[in-house]
Amino acid sequence: MKNRLLRFYLYFILYLSPALAFAQADVPAGARAAALGNASVTLPDLWSLHNNVAGIANLQQAHFGAYVENRFSMRELTTVALLAAIPTAKYGSYGLSFSRFGDELYSQQHAGLGVAHKLGQFSLGAKLDIWQIAAEGYGSQKAMALSVGGQAEIIPDLYFGAYAYNLNQAKLAAFEDERLPTIMKAGLSYRPYHKLLLVAETEKNIDYNATFKAGIEYQLLQNKFILRTGFQSLTNRATFGAGFIARHLLVDYAFGSTTLLGTSHHLSVSYLFSRRQAS
Numbered sequence: 001m002k003n004r005l006l007r008f009y010l011y012f013i014l015y016l017s018p019a020l021a022f023a024q025a026d027v028p029a030g031a032r033a034a035a036l037g038n039a040s041v042t043l044p045d046l047w048s049l050h051n052n053v054a055g056i057a058n059l060q061q062a063h064f065g066a067y068v069e070n071r072f073s074m075r076e077l078t079t080v081a082l083l084a085a086i087p088t089a090k091y092g093s094y095g096l097s098f099s100r101f102g103d104e105l106y107s108q109q110h111a112g113l114g115v116a117h118k119l120g121q122f123s124l125g126a127k128l129d130i131w132q133i134a135a136e137g138y139g140s141q142k143a144m145a146l147s148v149g150g151q152a153e154i155i156p157d158l159y160f161g162a163y164a165y166n167l168n169q170a171k172l173a174a175f176e177d178e179r180l181p182t183i184m185k186a187g188l189s190y191r192p193y194h195k196l197l198l199v200a201e202t203e204k205n206i207d208y209n210a211t212f213k214a215g216i217e218y219q220l221l222q223n224k225f226i227l228r229t230g231f232q233s234l235t236n237r238a239t240f241g242a243g244f245i246a247r248h249l250l251v252d253y254a255f256g257s258t259t260l261l262g263t264s265h266h267l268s269v270s271y272l273f274s275r276r277q278a279s
Contacts, residue, residue, distance in 0.1 A: 028040050028047070028050060028051045029047045029049075029050035029051060029067050029081050029083065029097070029099070029268075030045070030046070030047030030050070030051070030065075030067055030252065030266075030268045031067070031241055031243075031252035031253050031254040031266040031267055031268040032045065032047060032217075032228065032241070032243060032252045032254070032268070033047055033051055034069070034239060034241065034254035034256060034264075034266040035215065035217075035228035035229065035230060035239050035240060035241025035242075035243075035252070035253075035254035035255075035266070036199055036213075036214075036215025036216075036217060036228055036229075036230040036239070036241075037213040037214055037215045037230025037231045037232050037237070037239050038051075038213055038230070038232065038239075039187060039199040039200055039201045039213040039214055039215045039230060040052065040199075040201075041149075041151075041161035041162065041163050041185050041186060041187045041201045042055075042151060042159045042160065042161035042187055042188065042189035042199060042201070043055055043161075043189070043199070044056075044057075044058035044059070044123070044151065045059075045063075046059070046063040046064075046065050046083055046085055046095075046270050047065070047067070047083065047268070049083050049085055049095040049097050049112075049114050049127070050081070050083065050097055050099075050112075051163070052125070052149040052151065052161050052162075052163040052185075053095070053114040053115075053116055053125035053126065053127040053147065053148075053149050053163075054116050054123040054124055054125035054149040054150050054151045054161070054163070055116070055123065055125070055149075055151055055161075056085045056087070056093040056094075056095050056114060056116045056125065057087075057092060057093050057116035057117055057118040057123035057124070057125060057151075058118065058123060058151075059085055059087045059093055060087060061087070061272045061273055061274070062084075062085070062086045062087070062272070062273040062274075063084065063085045063086075063270060063271070063272050063273070064083070064084045064270065064271050064273075065082075065083050065084075065250075065268055065269060065270030065271070066080075066081070066082055066083075066268065066269055066270075067079075067080070067081040067082075067083070067266070067267070067268040068080050068081075068266070068267050068268075069264065069265070069266045069267075070264060070265050071264045072262040072263065072264060073262065073263070075103060076102060076103045076105070076106070077101075077102075078101070078102075078103075079099060079100070079101045080099065080100050080101075081097065081098065081099035081100075082097070082098045082099075083095065083096070083097045083098075083270075084096050084097075085114075091117075092115055092116055092117035092118070093115070093116050093117075094113075094114070094115050095112075095113070095114040095115075095116075095127075096111075096112070096113060096114075097110070097111070097112040097114070097129075098110065098111050098112075104136065105135070105136045106134070106135045106136070107133075107134050108131065108132070108133050108134075109131070109132045109134075110129050110130065110131045110132070111129070111130050112127055112128065112129040112130070113127065113128055114126070114127035114128075115127075116149075121152055121153040122150065122151070122152045123150065123151040123152070124148075124149075124150050125148065125149050125150070126146070126147065126148045126149075127146075127147045127148075127149075128144060128145070128146055128147075129144065129145045129147070130142065130143075130144050131143050131144075131145065131170075131180060133172060141172045141173055143170035143171065143172050143179075143180055144168070144170055145165065145166040145168065145170045145180050146166070146167050146168045146170075147163065147164060147165045147166060147167065148163075148164055148167065149161070149162060149163035149164070150162050150163075157190060157191040157192070158188065158189075158190050159188065159189045159190075160186070160187075160188055161186065161187055161188075161189070161201070162184075162185070162186040162187075163183075163184075163185050163186075164182075164183075164184050165181070165182065165183040165184075165185075166179075166180050166181060166182045166183065167182070169182050181205050181206075181207070182205070182206045182207075183203060183204070183205050183206070184203070184204050184206070185201055185202065185203035185204070186201060186202060187199065187200055187201020187202065187213075188200055188201070194219075195218060195219040195220075195223070196216070196217070196218055196219075197216070197217040197218075198214075198215075198216055199214065199215045199216075199217070199230075200212070200213070200214040200215075201213050201214075208234075209234060210234075211232055211233050211234030211235070212232070212233040212234075213230065213231070213232045213233070214230060214231060215228060215229060215230025215231075215239070216228065216229055216230070223245070224244065224245050224246070225242065225243070225244055225245075226242060226243035226244075226245075227241075227242055228240070228241040228242065228243070228254070229241070237256055237257065238256070238257055239254055239255065239256040239257075240254065240255050240256075241253055241254030241255060241266070248271055248272045248273070249269070249270075249271055249272075250268075250269070250270045250271075250272070251267075251268075251269050252266075252267070252268045252269075253265075253266065253267050254266040254267075
């Protein structure tokens, strides 16, 4: 009975608060990003397909990955995502992403297509996401979100990234002018030496206060084992994590905690295929 009441309260909050109900539409993907406080706008990896699509322009290998996130040990707050990116020698990089959040009472599903191209020290990308939001007893709604991003190496080992999610302010329903969140973020990353990475960024949902995010990544054991930590100012959230690289397999785990809501767990596994041949 207690669990049913808790579920009822949770969904009551979700239905009445767009900030909670649709913030999930732009949750950064990958346990690496999660461990760094989601300060991921400058990172050029597979998960940038979700975090800043410009980052896939820097991939040298075809890459496939899966990501699972659970918030506060509740099955209803679980996200599962699949991503794949393929770089080409002349025509940039292309990626597909799929995700699902929620359960039979409330769920969000998405499919996205992204493309990015590298021009010298600059990388530019764009992505189209199709979202379906469904709530039991209320039906479902679909919306398309257009996002663009860029990354650049300012000076050696100092990088800048910027990303605008849902530029078109996609509408879900006429009631209360319900829309997917529109989010802008920009940040810097710096590698003082090859084992250490520092990242920081500011993110602004146009309807809410800005948040500052930062993280540190340090490589150990001949760059095969990686430790990470980070934080977010708006949610007072501290995060920790680790990564392991075994040839073409990458495994990352992250653990996050807030003072009020509890803990979250993040796991991502990805595989790099053979390096492409130069034309």
